[in-house]
Amino acid sequence: MQANQNLRAAAARVRQARALRQGAGADRYPELTVGMGPTRQRTSDAGPQGGSTxxxxxxxxGISYxxxxxxxxxxxxxAASADAQQAQALYQSVMLALxxxxxxxxxxxxxxxxxxxLYAHTVSLRRAGLDLLETRFHEGDITELDVTRARSELASAQSQALEAARQRAAAEHGLALLLGRAPSEFTLAAQELHRxxxxxxxxxxxxxxxxxPDIAAAERAVAAANARIGEARAAFFPQLILTGAFGYESTDLGDLLRWSSRSFILGPLAGTMLSLPLFDGGRRQSRVDQARARYEEDVALYRQSxxxxxxxxxxxxxxLRLxxxxxxxxxxxxASASRAAELSKAQYDAGSISYxxxxxxxxxxLRHRQTGVRLDGLRAQATVQLIRALGGGWSQS
Structure with a gap:
C-alpha cells in the first residue's frame, strides 16, 4: 500500500478533488485586491480641457462579492464536495482492489x-521406479518396453514440473508489480498451500x-449530478455582483498618499451590477437538460452497481459452498486412486497385469491430486472475492 503506483495515483486524484472543492468554497467569500500604478491620458483637442495630457x-x-x-x-x-467524497470512495475502492x-x-x-x-514427489517416485525397472531389465525379468514407458512418464512429470515453475515465476513477477517493486528484486520462498x-x-x-467503496462512489456521483442541476437552473435568475474600490489618486506621485487624495467607487467598474438573462437561444436550457440527463445516467449506474x-x-x-x-x-x-495404484503395482509385481x-x-x-490442489486454490480465491464483494468482510464493525 505504500509503494503501489496505482494507489498513489488514486491518492493524487483525491487531493485534486479536494483542491477543487476548496476553490468552490472560496466563491462564498469576497475577493479583495490591491494595486498601485500610473495612468497616462490625453484628452481630445475638441474636449473641454482642450487636448491636455x-x-x-x-x-x-478593490473588493468584489x-x-x-x-x-x-x-x-x-x-457538487464539488460530492466530487471530493466520490474521489475518496474511489481511492478506497482502488485500495480494496489492491x-x-x-x-x-x-x-x-x-x-x-x-x-x-507434487510434481517433485512424482518425479522422485518415477525415477526410483525407472531405476528398479532398469535393474530388472538387465536381469532379464522384463522387456525393454516397460523401461521405455517408465522413462517417458518420468520425462512427462519433469516437463509438468518445469511448466509449474514457469507459471510461478510469472505469478511472482505479478505480485512484485502490485507491491511496487522490480521483479528482479523480489523473491518469495516456496510454501505449500493449506486448505x-x-x-x-x-x-x-x-x-x-x-x-x-464502489457503491459509495456511485452514490456520491448521483449527489454531485443532482447539485449540478441546481447550478444550471440558477443561470435563469438574476446575478448580483457587488464591487467597490477605495484608495488614493493624484497627478503627482508625491501627493498620492495625502488625505485629500483619497477616492472611492461603489458599483461595477464596467457593465452592470445586476444582470438578468432574457434570450440566449436555449443555451441555458440545454445545460439544464444535460445536467438532468447526467443525473439519470448516474442513478442508473448506481442501481447497476x-x-x-x-x-x-x-x-x-x-x-464456497460448492x-x-x-x-x-x-x-x-x-484416496481411491492411490489404493488402486498400490493394487496395480502389486499385481504387476505378481505378473498378472502389464506395466x-x-x-x-x-x-x-497424479490427476486427482492435481485437481485437489487446484480446488484448494480456487477456495482461497473465492474467499478473497467474497471478502472483496462485501467491502472488506462480514464483520459488522
Missing part, C-alpha cells in the same frame, strides 16, 4: 508451490454492501 497615480484596494441569491454558489459547492489482488496473487503462488511439490476453512455467518445483512454487488456476493457464497462439497468428493477420489496398467493408475493418482 496628464498622468494619474492610483493606489487602491457575488450575492448568492438563487443558490448558484451553494449548488456549485455541493489488497484483493495481492491476496489472490499470493494464493496463486502458493497453489503453484503445492503443484511443484482454507472459513466460517461464514448465516443471514448476512444487505447493509454490509453500503460500505462497499448495487445489483452487481448482490451478484458478486451470491457468486462468492455459492462458490467448492467445499467438491473438495470432499475429490479427497475420496484421490501399462500401472502407468494408467499412476496417472490417475
Amino acid at each position: 496628464a498622468t494619474a497615480w492610483r493606489a487602491q484596494a 457575488e450575492a448568492d441569491l438563487f443558490g448558484r454558489v451553494a449548488s456549485h459547492l455541493d 489488497q484483493a489482488d495481492v491476496a489472490q496473487a499470493y494464493f496463486t503462488i502458493r497453489q503453484l508451490d503445492a503443484e511443484s511439490m 482454507i476453512s472459513i466460517d461464514i455467518p448465516a443471514g448476512l445483512p444487505s447493509s454490509l454492501l453500503e460500505r462497499r 448495487v445489483l452487481q454487488a448482490f451478484k458478486e456476493v451470491e457468486d462468492g457464497l455459492s462458490a 467448492l467445499d462439497e467438491q473438495s470432499k468428493t475429490q479427497d475420496v477420489a484421490a 501399462l496398467e500401472v502407468i494408467d493408475a499412476d496417472r490417475e493418482v
